[in-house]
Amino acid sequence: MNDPVRKLTALEWEKRKLFLSEGFSSSCRSLRGFIPGGVEYLFTPWEYSCRGDLLLRRLRFDSSPEALRLWAFLFSEKDRLFLAKNSGAKVIALMKDLGQTAVLAYAFPGQLSFYADELWWAPCFAESTHLLDAASDLGATEELCYVRAVLGAMKTLDYFPRPDLCVAGVGACCDDFSAVMQLVEGLGMPVHWWEMTAPVPGGCETPYGGVPFAAKDLAFLRGQLAGVVTALEETIGVRCTGEMLAKSVSMFNRLRTMVRNLRELVYGADYPPLPGLEMYLAEFIAIHTCSEPDECFPVLAGLTRVAEERHMLGLSPFKGGEPPLRIYWVYPPTDASLIPLLEDMGGCVAGTDYFINHAFLPLREDTDPLTAVAENCFDDRLLCSPGMRADAIVRDIRHFRAEGVLLSGIFGASHCPWDDRIISEKVREELGLPVLSFDVPYSPGRVSEQVRSRIEAFMDIVRQRRERKR
Numbered sequence: 001m002n003d004p005v006r007k008l009t010a011l012e013w014e015k016r017k018l019f020l021s022e023g024f025s026s027s028c029r030s031l032r033g034f035i036p037g038g039v040e041y042l043f044t045p046w047e048y049s050c051r052g053d054l055l056l057r058r059l060r061f062d063s064s065p066e067a068l069r070l071w072a073f074l075f076s077e078k079d080r081l082f083l084a085k086n087s088g089a090k091v092i093a094l095m096k097d098l099g100q101t102a103v104l105a106y107a108f109p110g111q112l113s114f115y116a117d118e119l120w121w122a123p124c125f126a127e128s129t130h131l132l133d134a135a136s137d138l139g140a141t142e143e144l145c146y147v148r149a150v151l152g153a154m155k156t157l158d159y160f161p162r163p164d165l166c167v168a169g170v171g172a173c174c175d176d177f178s179a180v181m182q183l184v185e186g187l188g189m190p191v192h193w194w195e196m197t198a199p200v201p202g203g204c205e206t207p208y209g210g211v212p213f214a215a216k217d218l219a220f221l222r223g224q225l226a227g228v229v230t231a232l233e234e235t236i237g238v239r240c241t242g243e244m245l246a247k248s249v250s251m252f253n254r255l256r257t258m259v260r261n262l263r264e265l266v267y268g269a270d271y272p273p274l275p276g277l278e279m280y281l282a283e284f285i286a287i288h289t290c291s292e293p294d295e296c297f298p299v300l301a302g303l304t305r306v307a308e309e310r311h312m313l314g315l316s317p318f319k320g321g322e323p324p325l326r327i328y329w330v331y332p333p334t335d336a337s338l339i340p341l342l343e344d345m346g347g348c349v350a351g352t353d354y355f356i357n358h359a360f361l362p363l364r365e366d367t368d369p370l371t372a373v374a375e376n377c378f379d380d381r382l383l384c385s386p387g388m389r390a391d392a393i394v395r396d397i398r399h400f401r402a403e404g405v406l407l408s409g410i411f412g413a414s415h416c417p418w419d420d421r422i423i424s425e426k427v428r429e430e431l432g433l434p435v436l437s438f439d440v441p442y443s444p445g446r447v448s449e450q451v452r453s454r455i456e457a458f459m460d461i462v463r464q465r466r467e468r469k470r
């Protein structure tokens with residue numbers, strides 16, 4: 001308990017929380033805009049595990065109060081959505097794009113918007129297949145990836161209340177989610193469809209991602225986003241002005257800057273000041289504020305402060321020997337316990353591509369908001385060709401000086417049957433780094449032995465390579 005950076009179990013946090021100041025706990029409030037005074041949310045991982053997310057009992061957590069706040073902020077999203085709905089707010093389910101339509105939705109008062117896609121990690125956190133079973137009953141069976149949990153949640157409504165509107169991106173979209181979104185509409189949910197366009201080279205380039213595209217495609221996409229705004233206006237009953245959209249762009253820019261800076265600080269360090277699991281959570285706040293545009297800023301600011309202080313003082317949860325082996329992680333792991341497993345084996349996460357890297361890029365504020373968001377859509381690596389995605393990953397790996405690459409595939413995922421191979425080959429050819437690629441099995445209550453031994457063998461190879469280089 002005296003080591004300020006030793007990771008804590010859920011039960012250890014239960015005891016440690018008693019020593020947190022009352023002022024800190026009561027400052028952790030959300031929904032101030034909907035409920036007078038807001039609602040306290042600082043419960044421990046153990047308390048959240050008692051509500052059903054059993055995986056939390058197998059994890060270890062960063063020991064800073066700011067990290068506790070982060071965990072509580074993420075796991076209280078469900079409560080926020082129900083409470084907001086009860087207090088008269090509209091609840092909007094965004095689907096498939098990751099981080100762009102949220103910029104449009106959060107231009108509106110009187111609503112909370114969330115990404116239904118994130119339900120895809122719910123079966124592993126809950127160590128329960130009930131959402132997948134509910135999806136199977138409706139026809140979304142095992143040939144689809146875990147995103148079918150969204151359909152189960154739309155049926156059971158135990159993760160979010162009935163949405164007032166679902167915003168569904170199609171076109172340049174995987175088959176899995178297309179099928180799931182159609183089944184969601186089949187349940188009687190109000191759905192607004194818009195077409196996502198894949199970027200095709202045509203003389204223009206996105207300002208921050210450097211992705212080539214054609215002006216006519218941008219105009220089309222801009223029109224689609226204008227349609228999303230109209231659907232939101234009709235649902236929420238508020239007319240949206242350019243000024244409201246510009247304010248939201250600016251708010252998301254501040255948020256994206258914070259997450260981008262935190263990634264640089266942590267993933268760039270030889271001894272990262274924060275564990276990979278906390279970073280996993282923090283990265284996803286960038287896409288939709290975790291349904292709380294006010295509170296997400298103090299949460300991220302606190303985490304950044306901890307990272308900066310530790311950096312200055314030379315503190316790190318990875319200290320105690322030689323610097324950890326630097327691993328770049330591709331695909332968000334459905335089973336979050338794999339990240340600490342890698343760390344227990346002497347590794348650290350040094351850069352990620354969890355499908356959301358476009359959400360760390362700035363949005364232009366010197367053009368109209370719809371154009372800025374449309375340009376950012378083209379930066380989505382899942383919409384680009386697998387070759388472009390592989391190039392971007394190679395650039396990231398160089399930037400973060402990773403020594404190995406781990407691709408944690410998602411069972412049944414159809415986003416591209418070839419990108420895994422293309423990325424692996426490119427990394428080996430251009431960087432000569434070891435690559436481990438496997439599909440993450442569903443293994444409630446424990447880590448799959450097969451996965452454990454694969455990661456162990458991979459880490460040995462990365463370690464030997466470091467020693468040879470030395």
Ligand code: SF4
Pocket residue numbers: 145146147174175176177382410412413414415416
């Ligand atoms: S197929 Fe891939 S991109 Fe599509 S929902 Fe599943 S994991 Fe996401």
